[in-house]
Amino acid sequence: MPEVASHSLFSNFDIHLFKSGKHYRLYEKLGSHPIVINGVAGTYFAVWAPSANAVYVVGDFNFWQEDHKLNVRWDGSGIWEGFIPGTGKGTLYKYKIHSNNNGMVTEKADPFARSCEHPPRTASVVWKGAHTWGDENWMEHRETRNGLDCPYSIYEVHLGSWKRKNDNEFLTYRELAEDLVIYVKDMNFTHVEFMPIMEFPYDPSWGYQLTGYFAPTSRFGSPEDFKFLVDKLHQNDIGVILDWVPSHFPEDAHGLGMFDGSHLFEHPDRKRGFHPDWKSLIFNYGRNEVRAFLISNALFWLDQFHADALRVDAVASMLYLDYSREEGEWEPNCYGNNENLEAISFIKELNEAIYLNFNGVQTIAEESTSFSMVSRPVSIGGLGFGMKWMMGWMHDTLEYFKNDPIHRRHHQNDLTFSMTYTFTENFMLPFSHDEVVYGKQSLLYRMPGDEWQRFANLRLLYGYMFTHPGTKLLFMGAEFGQSSEWNFETSLDWHLLQYDLHSGIQKLVKDLNRLYKDHPALYEKQFTNEGFQWIDYGDHENSVLTFMRKGINEKDDLIIVCNFTPILRLKYRIGIQKTGKLKEIFNTDDEKYGGSGSTDNKSPKVESISWHGYKKSIALDIPPLGVVIIK
Incomplete structure (x- = not known):
C-alpha cells in the first residue's frame, strides 16, 4: 500500500475553534489542497469522520482502490488527514469510509471540495485555480452601493x-x-x-x-x-x-x-x-x-x-x-x-x-x-x-x-x-x-x-x-x-x-x-415610515390610491396616483401640502410602453381648493389601469 505521509494544516488552536463551532474558515483546512512538501508535489486531504475506523482516499489516481489510508488525529476531533504525492489539480476522488457503526462502508464526495464532476457523475475534483480580480472599485465602495439606503x-x-x-x-x-x-x-x-x-x-x-x-x-x-x-x-x-x-x-x-x-x-x-x-x-x-x-x-x-x-x-x-x-x-x-x-x-x-x-x-x-x-x-x-x-x-x-x-x-x-x-x-x-x-x-x-x-x-x-x-x-x-x-x-x-x-x-x-x-x-427611507405618507387610501368606489414617497430632502418628494380600473378618470382631484412647480415624470400608460397615451399632466396647476385635508390641490387626468408619478 502506498504510504500516506503525515502532514497537517491544523494548529491546536484550529482544532479548539472547530470543536467549539467557532472556526469560520474551515475551507482553508478541510478538503483537498494541492501543496508541495520537501520539493514533492501532491495533495493534502482532510475530512471530518469521527465515527470511522478507517478512511481511504480513492480516485482515478489509484483505480478507486483502498490503497491510500488517511491518518486519524490524536486530539479527538474526528479529523482524518494526510498527504498523497503525485495528485493535484484535476484528480478525481472520493472518501471511502469504514464506520464503527455496524461495519457500514460509505463512499462520499468531499464536503469541502472546490470542484465536482459534471452531474450525473459524482466524484470530487482536486482544484487550485487563480483569478486576478478587477473589481477593486466596486469592493472599495460597496457600502455605498449595497446598503439599506x-x-x-x-x-x-x-x-x-x-x-x-x-x-x-x-x-x-x-x-x-x-x-x-x-x-x-x-x-x-x-x-x-x-x-x-x-x-x-x-x-x-x-x-x-x-x-x-x-x-x-x-x-x-x-x-x-x-x-x-x-x-x-x-x-x-x-x-x-x-x-x-x-x-x-x-x-x-x-x-x-x-x-x-x-x-x-x-x-x-x-x-x-x-x-x-x-x-x-x-x-x-x-x-x-x-x-x-x-x-x-x-x-x-x-x-x-x-x-x-x-x-x-x-x-x-x-x-x-x-x-x-x-x-x-x-x-x-x-x-x-x-x-x-x-x-x-x-x-x-x-x-x-x-x-x-x-x-x-x-x-x-x-x-x-x-x-x-x-x-x-x-x-x-x-x-x-x-x-x-x-x-x-x-x-x-x-x-x-x-x-x-x-x-x-x-x-x-x-x-x-x-x-x-x-x-x-x-x-x-x-x-x-x-x-x-x-x-x-x-x-x-x-x-x-x-x-x-x-x-x-x-x-x-x-x-x-x-x-x-x-x-x-x-x-x-x-x-x-x-x-x-x-x-x-x-x-x-x-x-x-x-x-x-x-x-x-x-x-x-x-x-x-x-x-x-x-x-x-x-430608496433613501424605504424602510422607515418617514419615507411614506398616504394622501388617500379610502377611494374604494374608484379603486384609486394616492400617496407620497419622501426622501431626505423635501424637494425630492414624489406624488403617486394608481388607478386600478380601466376607466379614464379626468380631472381627478388630489390634495397637496406644498405649492410650487409640478410635473409628471412617469406614466405607465405611455404609448411607448404599449399604453393608450390618453392623459397629459405635463404641468399640473396648483389650485387653492381644499382637498384631502390640505389647503391646496391639483386636478390630474388618471389613465386607465395606470400609475402616474408627479414631482
Whole structure:
C-alpha cells in the first residue's frame, strides 16, 4: 500500500475553534489542497469522520482502490488527514469510509471540495485555480452601493434557462459574462440574484438540493469561470446575490447523509432531521462542528467569490419544529412551544459572523411567517438579517390583481393592508420563480381582461411595486411579460420581444429601474415610515390610491396616483401640502410602453381648493389601469 505521509494544516488552536463551532474558515483546512512538501508535489486531504475506523482516499489516481489510508488525529476531533504525492489539480476522488457503526462502508464526495464532476457523475475534483480580480472599485465602495439606503432592484436568474444556445446547450459562465452582464446593465437592474450555483445532482431541484457546498456547479464551467462572471458584474456596477441553502440537503448516496455511517450532519431524530415536503435531511444545528461547517460555507462565498449578499432559503422551515408536520410528527422544545431554539441560535450566530467579517454585505431571509424581528440586529433580540422577503405583500397583491376591475372596489384592503406592517421589517418585494411554476401561470396570464388589459394590469402592477416602500425583485422573464410558465429545461421566450406589447413591458421595467435609481425618495427611507405618507387610501368606489414617497430632502418628494380600473378618470382631484412647480415624470400608460397615451399632466396647476385635508390641490387626468408619478 502506498504510504500516506503525515502532514497537517491544523494548529491546536484550529482544532479548539472547530470543536467549539467557532472556526469560520474551515475551507482553508478541510478538503483537498494541492501543496508541495520537501520539493514533492501532491495533495493534502482532510475530512471530518469521527465515527470511522478507517478512511481511504480513492480516485482515478489509484483505480478507486483502498490503497491510500488517511491518518486519524490524536486530539479527538474526528479529523482524518494526510498527504498523497503525485495528485493535484484535476484528480478525481472520493472518501471511502469504514464506520464503527455496524461495519457500514460509505463512499462520499468531499464536503469541502472546490470542484465536482459534471452531474450525473459524482466524484470530487482536486482544484487550485487563480483569478486576478478587477473589481477593486466596486469592493472599495460597496457600502455605498449595497446598503439599506440604496436602490436595490434585483434580477433573479436561473443560469441554466435564462438563455440557451441554438442546440439547447447551456451558456457557459464566460458567455454569460458577456450576454447577461450587458443585458442586466442595459435594463438598469442594480443586482442579480443567482438561484443556487453550488453543485447539485438533480436538475429539477433547480439547485435547492445541494451536494457540493463549496463548488460552483460544473455545468457552466470552472470555479475561475464563475469568478470571472462575478468580476464582470462588479466592473459594471452590478451587485451579486447568491441563493444559499442551509435548511436541508438530499439523501443522495455521495452526499452528506450518514456520512461516516452515523448521523453526522443531519439531526439523528427523524422528527427534527427529515423534511417531509422535500424528502430531504435537516442539519443538526445544535452540533458545533455542523454550525462551523455552515458558517464557513457562507463566509466562503463572500470571501472567495466576492458575493455581496446571501439570500437564505426556507428560513421558516428552520425556525419551527412543526413546519409542514402533523400532530404527533414533532415534539416541542424545552419551553413547550414550536420554535427550533438551536436553529434560531445558529441563524443569529451566522448573521453576526457575516456582518462582523465583511463590510457592505447583506443577508436576506426568505421567511414566510410572522416571526418577529427577522431583519433586526441580534443585539436587540432580532435574527440579524439585513432584509426579509415580504411574502404577505406578494400574496395579497396578486390576489387583488386577479379580480376583475369591476369588483376591485370590494378588495381595496388587500392593497392597503400592507402599509400597516411595512415598516416592522426591512422588506423586499418579491415576484420570484415560485410565482410562475406549478400551474400558477406567468404574471401576465394571472392578470384579468383582454390582451390590452392584461398588459395594462402588468404595467400597473410593476408601477405600484416600484413605488411601494421596500426593495424589489423580479424573476427573469417577468421583465418582458413572458407568456408561459417558467421551464427550467429551455430558454426564456425571447422571441416575444418582436411584439410591441412585450417590448413595451421591457421598456417600462427598464425605465422603472432608472426611475428608482434616480429618485432618492424611492430608496433613501424605504424602510422607515418617514419615507411614506398616504394622501388617500379610502377611494374604494374608484379603486384609486394616492400617496407620497419622501426622501431626505423635501424637494425630492414624489406624488403617486394608481388607478386600478380601466376607466379614464379626468380631472381627478388630489390634495397637496406644498405649492410650487409640478410635473409628471412617469406614466405607465405611455404609448411607448404599449399604453393608450390618453392623459397629459405635463404641468399640473396648483389650485387653492381644499382637498384631502390640505389647503391646496391639483386636478390630474388618471389613465386607465395606470400609475402616474408627479414631482
